[in-house]
Amino acid sequence: MEMTGSKILLECLLEQGVDTIFGYPGGTILNIYDELYRYSDKLRHILTAHEQGAAHAADGYARATGKVGVCFATSGPGATNLITGIATAYMDSSPVVFITANVNRDMIGRDSFQEVDITGITMPITKCNYLVQNVESLADTIRAGFAIARSGRPGPVLIDIPKNVTAETADYTPVPREQHKNSGRLAALLKWASHDFKAPEPNVQDIDKLVEMIAQSEKPLLICGGGVVRSRAHQEFEAFANKIDAPVAITVMGGGGFRGRNKLTTGMIGMHGSQASNMACNTCDLLIAVGCRFSDRVALDPNTFASQAKIVHIDIDRSEINKNVQTDHHIIGDAKRVLQMLLERITHQQHHDAWKQYVFSFPTETQYDENKGHLTPQQILSTIAKNLPQDTIAVTDVGQHQMWSIQHFHFDYPGQLITSGGFGAMGFGLGAALGAKVGNPDKTVLHVTGDGCFLMNEHEMATEHYYDIPIITCIFNNRSLGMVRQWQTLIYDGRYSQTDMANRTPDFVKLAEAYGLKGRHITTIEQLEEAIQEALAWGHGYVIDCAIDMDEMVRPMVEGGKHITEFIVD
C-alpha cells in the first residue's frame, strides 16, 4: 500500500509490538507527530519536559520490561539533548531505538536551521545508526534497527530521518517480525555473520572445559554481571550457583540477576564492594564472571585482580574478552543458554563448606552507626524496604544514595534495580522511573535520589503529574554532592571545592507541590513511615525529602586502581 514515510514509520513500530513512545516534537519531526495524532489509539506518546528525560524514560522502560524502548526527538537541539540518554543506554547495554528527524535531504550540509550531524555525533554511543536516504529504504532500516537493538548484547540504535522522507510516499507491506531477517539489511547481515539462519549455540568444548575446571576447584566464586539481567537468566544463574555451591558477588549492573536473599550472596563487589566479596575475589581459585566487563569500578587494579584464580569469562560480546582483565578461559554465548548447558552437564551437587565458612566470616553488608542522633542511610532504606511491597522497582540516580541502595536492598528479579552503572549519569533517575512505571503500572516504583541529582532533571515532575505516573521519590538530602565530597574528605584532605549545596537547592517539598505533587520533609524514622504510608494511600507522585548527615560515607571503599582488598574505609 502506498503511504507516507511517517505512516510507514508508525506501522513499523506496530510490527515491533511497540505501544509506548517517549518524546518531544519540533519542526522537522512535525509530519511524524501529525500522523501520530491519527494513531493515538494504538501508540501512547508520553511528552516529557525535556528530551533528556524522554531518553532516560525510554531506557528505564526498556530495562524494566525487557522490551525495546522508543524515543522521538526533532533535529538539532532535540537530537543533541538525547545524547546523555543515548550514552547511558549504550554503557549499560539497554535496547532503545531513538528516532530523530533531520532537515530535508537537500538541506543537509548547508547549516540549515536546527541541523546537526546526529549520526556523526552518536557514532561512538550507539550500536549502529542510520541516516535514511530515501523513503523506499525506511521500513527496512527500522526493522534492522530494532533487531540490532535487542539482539546479541543489546544497546541503543539511532535512526535519523530527513523531513522530506517523512512526507514522501512509498509502497509498504506489513511483514511479521519473525520474517524480517529474510530480506533487506538483516538478510545481508546474517549472510555474513552466520552463513545460515539458525540461532547460534555456545561452543560445547568450551563448556566442557569449564565443567572440568569447576570439578577441580575448591574455592569457586561467581560474579553476577549485567548480562545476567539483560538475558533474564536469573533462574538459571541461581540454579547454577546452588549446584556448584559457590558464593556469588554481584556487580552494580548485576543487581536483580541473583536473588539478594539467597544465602550464597556476598553482596556487591568492587570499589564499594563488601568485605566478603572483595576478600573472596582475592582468595578464590576459580572466578567465573557471567556477563560482566571487569570495569575499573569492579576490577580496580586489573593486574592484581583475582590473582590466585583461574578467571573464566562468560559473555555474549567477544570484544569484552581480555579487554580489561586477562582471562584463562572464555565462553561466548547468551548467559541463559550457557548456564542451561552448564547445568545439563554438571551432574553432582557440590559442597564447599570450608570455603563458604571463610568467605562469610567477612561482612556481606555494612553496618552504620545508628546512635549519632540523625537518620542513617541504612535506617532510611530498611524503613522503605519494610513499608513497600517486596517487588517494588528501585530506580536510582548516581552517587552515595545509589551505592547505599544497591548495598542494602535485596533484589529478586531482573529489572527490579534500574541504575546508571556504566555512564553514571546524574539526573537519570526520575526519567528512568517514569519509564519503569509506565512499563509496569501494577508495581510500585521507588526513585532514590540525592539533592544534587534530583535538581538536574526535577522538571520531569511535570510529566509525572500530567500523566499521573505515581512514583515515590526519596531524596537523600545531605546538602552536598555527597560522593564527590567523600572523595574530597578521603583523598583531597577535606578541601570541599564546589560541593557544598546548602542554600543552593530549593525546598523540594514546595517544589513538588508547585508541580501538583505532594511531599514531606523527614528527620525521623516515624515521620518516614508516615510519609510512605501517605504516599501509598495518596496514589500519585510523592516526594520524601530525608535529611541525612553531610559527612555520612559509603563504606567500605577501595580507591580506584588500588588492590581490591586495600580498603581506605572499612
Added chain:
Amino acid sequence: MNERKRHTLAVLVDNESGVLSQVARLFSGKGYNIESLAVGTTDDPTVSRITIELLVDDRQIRLVSSQLRKLYPVHSVKLLDQAHSIRRELVLIKVHAANSESRNEVIQIANIFRASIIDVSVSSITLAVIGDEDKAEAIQRLLQEFGILELVRTGMVALERGQYTIDEDTKEKGEFNYGKNVL
C-alpha cells in the same frame, strides 16, 4: 609486549556512506594515529576493503581490532603478519629536472628502482614507484637532491601470502559473529 610497532589490519566493510568514518573514529577516539590508510571496493562491489597501518603496542592492536569486529558494517578483520604478507603502495613523485643531465640521472634512478616515468615536462619528471615503505623511502632520499616538487602515496595495501584469505572461518571469527546474530 608494550613495545609499539607497525601493525597492518585488513578490514572488509559494507560499501556505504559513513562506514569509513565509523572505522576511523575507533582509532581517533583512542588517540592512535593512522600511519597509512587505503580503501577500495573488492571483487564484490557492495564490499570495500580497508587496509590500515598504525603504530601501536600489542594490547592496543588487540583492543582496536576486536572493537572493529563488533561494528555492524564490518564483515571481517585480519591482523596481517608482516613476515607472511605482501605489502605494496604506489608513490607518485614529481621531480625538478630542468636540464638533460638531471633528467638522465632521474631516469637512471627510476630504472634501478623499476619505477615508471609517467609524465615529462620541460622542467619536471613524474615517476610512479610500487613497493613497501623501505623502497619508497630509498628512492625519495635519492631524488631529494634534484628537488621533489610533489609526492603522493596511495597508502599501503596488503594480502597474505599463500592460500589464506581474510574470509576464513575461524573459531574466533565465529565468536565475534555470535553477538551479531539478529532475532
